Amino acid sequence: MNIERQVLSAAAVLVEYFSSGELEQYFNAFAPQATFIFYTHPQRLMSRDEYKRCWKKWEQEAGFRVLSCQSSNQTVQMLGDTALFMHNVVTHIHTNDGDQVVNERESILFRIDPDGRWLAWHEHLSPVL
16 A cells, blocks of 8 residues: 555544544544644643543533544645645534534644554644635
8 A cells, every 4th residue: 555545544544533432542543742733722732641631621511522524625745754634524513502513624744653553643623714
């Protein structure tokens, strides 16, 4: 399998775990040192553990859960052992306020680890205007 397909496969697995609520597998698709920028959150999250704590807070305080997620318009830009994956996502979520469909653009920086696994190192999410 060529490298671009490997990255697309890693991204598809990450999106599937997110969409299906398989949170342990979802978070394990990120490097422990991964960073996150979400337009819905006021601060940068500087580690996978920080993101996990934030997620738990969203669940507890807002009743947050992902019902489904669809990825489209996927692009990969290779940068040596690093790849920038960009796509559009339509996510159906539930909160205490009810169900909502969110349209977003996302970029995820992947890097290959010593075992040959592509892990996400940075995620940046923005709304589709």
